[in-house]
Amino acid sequence: MDCVFCKIVKKEIPTEFLHEDELVVAFRDINPIAPAHVLVIPKKHIGSVADVSESDEKLMGRMILSAKRIAEDLKISGNGYKLLFRVGRHGGQEVGHLHLHLIGGAKLSENIRPVT
């Protein structure tokens, strides 16, 4: 399968991991939109949140907990951050392998609205 995030998981694309365990890995977004911008992804290929199954509850919890711990490691937790899943076309998803955005390191403005 020609999935860039699967290649990162398999270390075919050299990437510095901020976290790795048996379920997930985390690395910096190559196009950061804030001083801290990290992606947490499952090691197994899942297309998006819309594709997770009931048996993935533990995995999804691990993704959130991993992001929370990484925020602490990066010393951005006290001030706060955003955790964001973009899902599908309306959600603005850009890579077809499930990923959670950890965005922080500065006070953030946010504008999410329907395209008119």
Place this chain on the structure above:
Amino acid sequence: MDCVFCKIVKKEIPTEFLHEDELVVAFRDINPIAPAHVLVIPKKHIGSVADVSESDEKLMGRMILSAKRIAEDLKISGNGYKLLFRVGRHGGQEVGHLHLHLIGGAKLSENIRPVT
């Protein structure tokens, strides 16, 4: 404790639930920013993602899975949506009881950036 979301959980503030199980409830945001805007919250009081503990992995997974199923129920899953945790001051959190935003029902524009 004077937490508005705890009052919703305890049904002291009458609210239509889109989902309820032993861990979480879900209801529509009273100030929606999109045609579909739902909040999924834990029944127990947790301040924010920054306050979850290792033992909350199952709960966090349940929050994500619940949002995913609600998106299917609302028929907004095929086109996509966003799932968002705002955490703390920099993240723009407005209520001090952990909540996950499910935002969809239209193609969404998104602009998240540091306040300059």
